[in-house]
Amino acid sequence: MKKLLGILVLGLLLSTNAHSACKKEDFIKYVEVKGNCIALFGTKKNEINKKQLIILLHGDHRKRDIGGILPAFVNKIENKDRNVFVIARPGWKVKKRKSGGGDSRGVDRGDNYIFIRDIEPVALAIKKLKEHYKPEELILFGYSGGAALTGVIIGKYSGLIDHAILAACPCNVPEWRKHRRKGSWWPRSSSPHNLVSNIDKDIKVDILIGKNDKNTHPKFSEQYYDLLKKENIDVTLTSFNGDHSTMWEEPIKIINLIKKAIDS
Numbered sequence: 001m002k003k004l005l006g007i008l009v010l011g012l013l014l015s016t017n018a019h020s021a022c023k024k025e026d027f028i029k030y031v032e033v034k035g036n037c038i039a040l041f042g043t044k045k046n047e048i049n050k051k052q053l054i055i056l057l058h059g060d061h062r063k064r065d066i067g068g069i070l071p072a073f074v075n076k077i078e079n080k081d082r083n084v085f086v087i088a089r090p091g092w093k094v095k096k097r098k099s100g101g102g103d104s105r106g107v108d109r110g111d112n113y114i115f116i117r118d119i120e121p122v123a124l125a126i127k128k129l130k131e132h133y134k135p136e137e138l139i140l141f142g143y144s145g146g147a148a149l150t151g152v153i154i155g156k157y158s159g160l161i162d163h164a165i166l167a168a169c170p171c172n173v174p175e176w177r178k179h180r181r182k183g184s185w186w187p188r189s190s191s192p193h194n195l196v197s198n199i200d201k202d203i204k205v206d207i208l209i210g211k212n213d214k215n216t217h218p219k220f221s222e223q224y225y226d227l228l229k230k231e232n233i234d235v236t237l238t239s240f241n242g243d244h245s246t247m248w249e250e251p252i253k254i255i256n257l258i259k260k261a262i263d264s
Contacts, residue, residue, distance in 0.1 A: 021035050022035065022036060022037035022038075022100075024037055025037070027040075027046070027128075027129065027132045027133070028040065028042065028046055029041075030097065031125045031128050031129060032128075033121045033124045033125050033128070034121065034124070035100075036090070036099070036100030036101050036121065037098075037099065037100050038087060038088070038090070038099045038100070038121060038122070038125040039087075039088040039092075039093065039094050039095075039097035039098055039099045040085050040086065040087060040088070040094070040097070040125075041071045041074065041085065041086045041088075041094045041095050041097070042074060042083065042084055042086065043074060043075075043078045043082070043083055043084050043085075046083050046133070047083070047133075048134055049133075049134050049135075050080075050082060050083050050133065050135060051081040051135060051136050051137065052081055052082040052083070052135055052136065052137045052138075052139060052262075053082070053083050053084075053085075053129060053133050053135035053138050053139070054077060054078075054082055054083070054084045054085070054139045054140075054141065054262070055084075055085055055086075055087055055126055055129070055138070055139070055140045055141070056070055056073055056074070056084070056085065056086045056087070056141050056142075056146075057086075057087060057089065057122065057140070057141065057142035057143070057146030057147075057149055057150060058070050058086065058088070058089065058092070058094075058143065058144075058145070058146050059143050059144030059145040059146050059147075059168075059247075060112055060144060060145035061092065064091055064092050064093060064102075065092065065093040065094075066086070066092055066093065066094050067248075069247065069248045069251055070086050070094075070143070071086050071094060071095060072251065073086075073251070073254075073255055073258070074086060076252075076255045077255065077258060077259065077262075083133050083135070085129065087099075087122055087126070089118065089122055089145075089146070089149070090102030090117065090118055090122070099121075101117060101118075101121055102117065102118060103117065103118070110186075111186040111187070111188040111189040112145060112189060113145070113149065113152065113173060113186065113189035113190050113191070114188050114189060114190070115152070115156070115190045118149070119149050119152050119153065119156070119190060122149055122153065123153045123156065123157050123160070126138070126140065126153070126160065127157070127160060130160070137162045137163065138160070138161055138162050138163075139161075139162065139163040139164075139165065139262060140153065140154070140161045140163070140165070141164075141165040141166075141167070141258055142164075142165070142166055142167070142169070143167045143168055143247055144167070144168045144169070144170070144215070144216060144244070144247070145170070147166035147167055147168060147169035147170070147216075148169060148170050148171065148173060148191070150165075150169075151164075151166060151169060151171055151191075151192025151193075151195070151224065152190045152191070152192055154195075154200070154203060154205070155192060155194075155195025155196060155198045155199055156190075156195060156198065158198055158199060158200040159200045159202075161200075161203060162202075162203065162204070163203065163204045163205075163206075163261075163262070164203060164204070164205045164206070165205075165206045165207075165208065165261050165262075166205070166206070166207050166208070166221070166224075167207075167208040167209075167247070167254060167257070168209065168210060168213055168215070168216045168221075168244055168247070169192065169207065169209075169216060169220060169221050169224060170216045170220055171191070171192045171193050171221055171223065171224035172193040172220050172223060172224070173186060173189050173190070173191035173192075174186075174187075174191060175220065176216060176217070176220055177189075179217060192224060193223065193224055193227060196227045196228055196230075196231050196233075197231060199228070199231065199233055201231070201233065203233065203234070204234045204235075205228055205233055205234065205235040205236070206235070206236050206238065206261040206264075207221050207224065207225050207235065207237045207238070208221075208238050208240065208254070208257050208261070209221040209222070209237070209238070209239050209240070210239075210240060210241075210242035210243045210244060210246050211239050211240065211241055211242065211243075212241075212242065212243040213242075213243045213244045214243060214244065215243075215244035216244060218239065221237070225237045236261070236264070238257060238261075240257060
């Protein structure tokens with residue numbers, strides 16, 4: 001009887017896994033990663049073999065909906081030589097499309113950058129998009145929490161990204177969490193500052209920091225810049241007049257900084 005029950009349970013698990021695959025995968029609105037749908041928002045004319053593929057990663061929005069600011073960047077950055085996509089991190093929504101997985105407890109109630117749960121699915125989604133669209137150059141931009149993920153991805157997946165742009169980066173996650181008045185220290189979260197020795201030496205990195213950012217503080221980006229320099233990484237540090245809210249209060253400023261970094 002116990003053996004029969006075990007077989008039935010195993011069959012149920014296999015059946016569940018078999019139907020968990022993302023049937024909506026089209027490399028335009030969704031891409032499948034380990035059975036989950038990872039939501040996308042991108043250029044309307046997505047074509048294979050364009051020169052550049054640009055991926056945009058959002059920060060730690062409290063409502064788990066990234067809103068309209070970053071999706072608006074797509075039309076401002078795209079051109080005939082670029083495919084541009086926003087990826088919704090696991091558990092977040094973009095344009096009413098939700099990525100599977102993640103942690104629904106809120107940004108200050110638990111680690112937001114756990115590798116297996118929060119970062120690996122994004123990296124694998126990027127890898128699939130790269131394989132599908134076949135760009136000459138893959139550029140990854142991240143803002144705030146998205147910058148933290150960007151730093152971890154270039155440290156964990158050497159050679160995947162050609163050019164990384166990190167804006168308002170909490171690049172030393174443990175120290176940043178100590179600085180935050182609310183929430184835990186996120187002891188299970190990965191941090192960019194621990195992974196610099198693994199970064200591909202051929203990558204180009206741009207770091208953007210707001211001089212008055214009281215959230216992710218310039219010092220965390222400056223320390224990361226110094227670590228990359230010691231590893232002989234091609235890295236540029238750009239400081240701009242603004243704070244953590246510049247992303248949504250003066251988005252054109254960030255867009256212009258991204259364009260300048262891409263074209264440099």
